[in-house]
Amino acid sequence: MNQPVNNEFHGAKKYVLDNELASIVNISMKLEMPLLLKGEPGTGKTMLAYAIADTLSMPLITLNVKSSMKLVEALYQYDTLTRLNDSRFGDSKRDVSNIDEYIKMGKIGQAFCAEKRTVLLIDEIDKADTDFQDDMLDVLDQMQFDIIETDKTVKTLHRPVIIITSNAKKDLSDPFLGRCNFHHIAFPDPKMMRKIINVHFENMDEKLVENAIGSFYRLRELDAIEKKPATRELLNWIRALNADPDFKAKDLVREKMPFLGVLFKKSPDYERAKNLTSRRKMF
Amino acid sequence: MFLNFFYTLKEVGIPVSPTSFLILQKALHQGNISSLDEFYTCARAILVKSEKYFDLYDQVFAHHFDGVPLPEDGGFEIDEIARGMLDEWLKNPEQLADALGIDEKELNKMSPDELIEYFKKRLKDQDGRHDGGGKWIGTGGYSPVGHSGHHPGGMRVGGESQNKSAVKVANERRYKDYSTRGPLTQAKMGEALKRLRNLIPAGPRDKINIDETIKETLRNAGEIELIFDRALKDRLKIILAIDNGGWSMDPHIQVVQTLFDYARSQFKEVKTYFFHNTIYDYLWEDPARYKKPKSIMEFSRLDPDTRLIVLGDASMAPYELMAHDGSIHITQRSGRPSIEQLKFLIKTFPHAVWLNPVSESMWGYTHTIMTISQIFPMYELSLDGLEKAVEKLMLKN
Numbered sequence: 001m002n003q004p005v006n007n008e009f010h011g012a013k014k015y016v017l018d019n020e021l022a023s024i025v026n027i028s029m030k031l032e033m034p035l036l037l038k039g040e041p042g043t044g045k046t047m048l049a050y051a052i053a054d055t056l057s058m059p060l061i062t063l064n065v066k067s068s069m070k071l072v073e074a075l076y077q078y079d080t081l082t083r084l085n086d087s088r089f090g091d092s093k094r095d096v097s098n099i100d101e102y103i104k105m106g107k108i109g110q111a112f113c114a115e116k117r118t119v120l121l122i123d124e125i126d127k128a129d130t131d132f133q134d135d136m137l138d139v140l141d142q143m144q145f146d147i148i149e150t151d152k153t154v155k156t157l158h159r160p161v162i163i164i165t166s167n168a169k170k171d172l173s174d175p176f177l178g179r180c181n182f183h184h185i186a187f188p189d190p191k192m193m194r195k196i197i198n199v200h201f202e203n204m205d206e207k208l209v210e211n212a213i214g215s216f217y218r219l220r221e222l223d224a225i226e227k228k229p230a231t232r233e234l235l236n237w238i239r240a241l242n243a244d245p246d247f248k249a250k251d252l253v254r255e256k257m258p259f260l261g262v263l264f265k266k267s268p269d270y271e272r273a274k275n276l277t278s279r280r281k282m283f
Numbered sequence: 284m285f286l287n288f289f290y291t292l293k294e295v296g297i298p299v300s301p302t303s304f305l306i307l308q309k310a311l312h313q314g315n316i317s318s319l320d321e322f323y324t325c326a327r328a329i330l331v332k333s334e335k336y337f338d339l340y341d342q343v344f345a346h347h348f349d350g351v352p353l354p355e356d357g358g359f360e361i362d363e364i365a366r367g368m369l370d371e372w373l374k375n376p377e378q379l380a381d382a383l384g385i386d387e388k389e390l391n392k393m394s395p396d397e398l399i400e401y402f403k404k405r406l407k408d409q410d411g412r413h414d415g416g417g418k419w420i421g422t423g424g425y426s427p428v429g430h431s432g433h434h435p436g437g438m439r440v441g442g443e444s445q446n447k448s449a450v451k452v453a454n455e456r457r458y459k460d461y462s463t464r465g466p467l468t469q470a471k472m473g474e475a476l477k478r479l480r481n482l483i484p485a486g487p488r489d490k491i492n493i494d495e496t497i498k499e500t501l502r503n504a505g506e507i508e509l510i511f512d513r514a515l516k517d518r519l520k521i522i523l524a525i526d527n528g529g530w531s532m533d534p535h536i537q538v539v540q541t542l543f544d545y546a547r548s549q550f551k552e553v554k555t556y557f558f559h560n561t562i563y564d565y566l567w568e569d570p571a572r573y574k575k576p577k578s579i580m581e582f583s584r585l586d587p588d589t590r591l592i593v594l595g596d597a598s599m600a601p602y603e604l605m606a607h608d609g610s611i612h613i614t615q616r617s618g619r620p621s622i623e624q625l626k627f628l629i630k631t632f633p634h635a636v637w638l639n640p641v642s643e644s645m646w647g648y649t650h651t652i653m654t655i656s657q658i659f660p661m662y663e664l665s666l667d668g669l670e671k672a673v674e675k676l677m678l679k680n
Contacts, residue, residue, distance in 0.1 A: 019320075019324075020324045023320075023321050023324050023325060024324055024325065024328040026315075027310055027315050027316070027321075027325045027328065027329075028328070030310070030313065030315050031306060031309065031310055031313075031315075031329075033306070033329075035328070036332075038334060080493050080497070081491065081493070081496075084496070084497065084500065084507060085507065088500075088505060088506075088507055174298070177332035177333070178300055178302060178303060178332070180332075181328040181329050182327075182328055182331065182332045182333070183327075183328050184334035184337065268568075268569065
């Protein structure tokens with residue numbers, strides 16, 4: 001892949017980018033502000049970070065937020081146990097009196113200390129509690145943090161590109177929102193979906209893709225579906241349809257849909273979809 | 284620059300902050316924004332922090348840069364209803380034409396915009412005489428118009444938004460579904476339910492307690508002694524029983540459904556069952572209460588620590604609750620009155636609550652509500668009631 005000129009982001013090999021999102025990503029990078037992404041599962045929030053890292057050939061560092069996580073874990077860890085062990089047995093090469101040797105950088109710490117500019121993906125921020133979010137934004141804002149044990153300050157060498165994703169399980173606090181740019185990724189429309197499929201599969205049967213997309217959006221609109229199939233499911237479905245030698249593209253139009261299990265992961269949903277397709281067949 | 288734009292945003296109720304406005308100025312100053320399209324997206328990313336306000340933003344943008352008049356407060360609603368009508372029209376032209384008392388063919392000739400205008404006019408005409416005028420359009424009418432619809436005149440509505448000017452995009456109002464003025468999303472409900480997260484130490488002892496370890500090691504004269512704590516583990520199991528039958532519950536189903544959507548993502552295990560009015564011999568796993576019955580006697584095999592949450596208005600004819608053959612469904616008459624079954628459930632699951640969408644002040648007027656609230660701790664389906672219910676569920680014993 002070519003080195004992109006003047007570090008602008010135009011979408012990657014396997015990621016279809018609409019212009020709107022592209023300009024938001026670029027402006028966030030220029031303003032050096034974190035970008036907060038919301039949207040339904042399966043709209044490619046996480047994939048965006050991978051795509052940016054890939055395109056601009058920057059290393060990607062991912063922080064998967066967990067509900068019980070404390071901010072300090074994301075910054076650094078002081079490995080007391082190893083030190084205790086070393087001081088008792090003294091059989092390692094580490095210098096027990098030097099605390100620095102027992103400090104390990106967490107994900108945010110790694111992004112700060114990296115030699116070159118990195119993409120820092122903070123995934124599913126909404127899982128953590130509000131304090132975590134606010135404290136983290138403080139750190140990201142100032143681009144430095146203190147290691148209490150050694151009384152040292154870690155400063156960023158290169159300000160990382162920060163992408164934060166949220167599944168909107170709960171609202172984020174106002175100060176948090178104030179410090180990032182925001183975008184909501186809507187579910188791709190059929191035309192967009194077609195482009196997405198085209199970058200994932202080369203020389204796919206046109207007819208098959210068209211029919212699959214049509215059926216996919218119809219199935220998504222079924223009432224009372226608990227987990228709607230998303231992009232990932234559609235891609236897998238097309239892969240499955242394509243792999244089946246007995247399958248013919250025109251069959252889809254007649255509502256004889258194989259492999260519904262690829263699209264619907266919950267059994268009531270599956271039953272519903274199945275009933276619908278078999279009912280249509282009778283007419 | 285764009286001070287007016289900023290203040291209009293603030294006036295319509297989008298929480299924009301001066302800091303973010305300054306950031307926008309910085310972006311403009313650095314020459315990062317070179318076209319109106321870019322300004323549209325960038326200003327939105329910087330100023331507006333929730334998709335709830337995207338729709339309002341679109342309207343203000345269209346107003347500011349295209350002179351589209353800002354709808355007055357009532358305007359928002361009529362707009363929405365008219366869109367709903369168009370939606371309905373796309374699905375079933377005859378019915379709507381019938382309801383409006385005009386010829387379908389006449390409507391066929393109009394373009395979508397003309398149609399909307401026409402609908403709006405009709406709605407305004409009807410004000411007063413036909414107050415709840417939105418009713419027959421159906422509350423489902425908020426979905427974006429026309430992607431899969433079929434216009435009788437052979438015209439596609441809505442759809443592709445690529446490469447259009449920002450003003451046009453703004454005018455499309457793609458984010459209407461997320462607007463605060465649209466159907467309620469109960470973010471607060473999730474907050475309240477989150478308190479159900481049961482953080483009592485119940486996991487295996489596999490987390491090392493550093494302080495204790497150091498202390499014990501010192502006590503041991505430097506010989507290392509590792510002390511382990513139990514890991515905190517979220518182990519709450521939930522059974523949700525939802526009354527989804529009968530018109531009396533219909534208005535609450537939407538609320539209930541949001542509640543249970545939230546519940547799903549927050550617990551180790553959530554099982555949902557359905558019933559009609561009150562519980563007899565069976566609960567159903569399918570919302571249609573037809574295919575998958577589950578005998579409540581089988582519940583005695585489950586973990587008694589499971590939290591049982593019943594959602595229902597508890598309003599019915601007294602005999603449905605008290606009589607031996609009270610069920611209105613003949614197949615479910617086993618001889619045990621529903622009230623006995625409820626008592627059995629509360630004995631099986633000591634941690635149980637009944638959430639009632641009926642306002643608490645009205646409970647005294649319904650006999651069955653009073654009776655059931657003597658068996659189940661009953662709380663109103665409101666944020667406050669929910670909080671109390673959660674407190675009750677977390678009590679030990």
